[in-house]
Amino acid sequence: MPTGTHPPLQRDASQPLAGQLAERYAQRIRERLLLPGARLPSVRDCARQHGVSPHTVVAAYDQLQAAGLLEARRQRGFFVREQRPVASAARSARPATAMPRQAPVDATALIRGMFEADAARSPGLGTLPADWLDPTLLQSALRRLHSGQEQALQTSYGDPSGDERLRVALSQRLADLGIHASPAQILTTNGATHALDLLIRTQLQPGDAVLVDDPGWAIIFARLTQAGIRLLPVPRSAQGPNLDVLSALAREHAPRAYLTVSVLHNPTGHSIDLATAHKLLRLADEHDFSIVEDDSYGFLAPEHLPRLAALDGLRRVVYVSGFSKVLTPAWRVGYLAAAPERLAALTDTKLLDGLTSSPVMERAVALCLEQGRLRRHAQRLRERLDQARQRVATLAARQGFQWAAPPDGLFGWLDVGVDTERLAQPLLDAGWLTAPGALFSATRCPGALMRVNMATSQDPAFWRQLRACVDDIRGA
Missing domain, CATH: 3.40.640.10 (Type I PLP-dependent aspartate aminotransferase-like (Major domain))
Structure with a gap:
């Protein structure tokens, strides 16, 4: 069975499973939810996420390579290729099927996700939630x-x-x-x-x-x-x-x-x-x-x-x-x-x-x-953030997570023990927008750190989901 909340592929449809999976990723690439240079899940991870065999994933990735949407890099995996502009008539002929959101892969994608996100479910948000403002x-x-x-x-x-x-x-x-x-x-x-x-x-x-x-x-x-x-x-x-x-x-x-x-x-x-x-x-x-x-x-x-x-x-x-x-x-x-x-x-x-x-x-x-109203407003924000940090620190410790250093201000730098780029998609499938550490690396270096917004990470459900996704990746 697939893990996370990916919409299931239709096993009784006229289109083969490999074709459905290929179209799913092709749509994300066309809508620029997957940008050039983004790495797709490994064959094993993709098969587990969608509840299909590795053979089906290989066939889907082959179709995407044949369409010029993917490229295989030796010992690294499959990556989205840079696309040439296409005619507007060809673009208008594409189906407008709504697809699941893709975890952010670069600065532009992170900001786009933040504009679209529900702050209450966005631990990776870069700003205070609207209801904190005056x-x-x-x-x-x-x-x-x-x-x-x-x-x-x-x-x-x-x-x-x-x-x-x-x-x-x-x-x-x-x-x-x-x-x-x-x-x-x-x-x-x-x-x-x-x-x-x-x-x-x-x-x-x-x-x-x-x-x-x-x-x-x-x-x-x-x-x-x-x-x-x-x-x-x-x-x-x-x-x-x-x-x-x-x-x-x-x-x-x-x-x-x-x-x-x-x-x-x-x-x-x-x-x-x-x-x-x-x-x-x-x-x-x-x-x-x-x-x-x-x-x-x-x-x-x-x-x-x-x-x-x-x-x-x-x-x-x-x-x-x-x-x-x-x-x-x-x-x-x-x-x-x-x-x-x-x-x-x-x-x-x-x-x-x-x-x-x-x-x-x-x-x-x-x-x-x-x-002087702005000074007083800022003081109230600092006090509220102090309380939020204490709550978030308790929730993180309860699930066994540690910080790279004691958090301060709006953000904390959390160590989750697994590649946070790999973690971002299953969390997004479960409704949580996160900010993996590679987005903040000048060299796009993957790692186990992620940025956490103290104001938007106070829901215990997020920390339980984070723990479950980390354990799922470790057990894969």
Whole structure:
């Protein structure tokens, strides 16, 4: 009998089982639920999952290879091939049969899955669930924007550098973190990811080498790779980057920059300690590279945690943050703070990219900061996350799982003891979207680690299902 919740193949249908199985995978490939480079289950695993013989699976994979959808790699398995564009008429003739979702195989697939997912059943989610946010805070700010002098914001492009009132409020926010930046040193963006993109396109060239956290955020890996940048992965521990590896890479490759998350690192939840931060800044001086500090989860962290930008005084460090994680993903408001000599080129790139960012949304965020309501909301989130982490830690321990290090912030880095890429599909078949560790590896290295969202992993049913799937894989 098949395991998991795969819809069963029809044994009494006119189409042979191998043909049904081949069409199932072909449909997933055509709908880009399986992307080029994705590895299909082994013949043995596929046979067990669908309740068929290995001979049937081999026949199905042969059909997919004959159709140019798969390629066999010696001693590695079967992988989805890169497809050439096909005529629109041919695409429209394909059946529109709904197929089961496929576990994420890269950054794009993970994000697509997150957009489609039910947060209550998404331990791999990268954001807080909607019911943790404060819609009344947003509604109050928007109501004020529709009255009095604020109405003028709705009929202008706004300042290319960003709403001045927001930049003043951000200057105060940064001062609370020990980062001294005047409003003139701040550039607003359409979210933190946009800020990182501006930095990549302004300060880097194809062929440049850039240091990155490993594990790290898959979106950054994808953006850098698309820009022709060479990635230099630096192993990440609970204290911060492995400085011995970083120093060796810097000597050999002369990197232009290091992109890192120093506080509440994604995916591990770790934060850099003060000693490591000081040594890292000395290495940046020694090897002449800049540092881009992504503090997207900063509102969920205690203010006393060290920021590289505070220690460096924005000399080599460019600080990036945003509000989507604590306000709402719908408000794409982010910003960067940098030395004055960097700002002109970054502002020009922003102008060419989309003229300006939204003055209405930026003023609304300014109101949230000025009134102190955002600070109070962030404090409530931190308290709620503390409670969630305790509950999740208890649930994980009850099922015999351990963390790579004590979790903090929104994420934990869980060791499940088996390949989490192999684990992701049966969990998704059972209704749980997870984030396997290979998605956060610059080299797509498989392993037994997975990112767990503390806010969306509090259902005991998930942990029971995780235990069952791990035991099933070990017993296969």
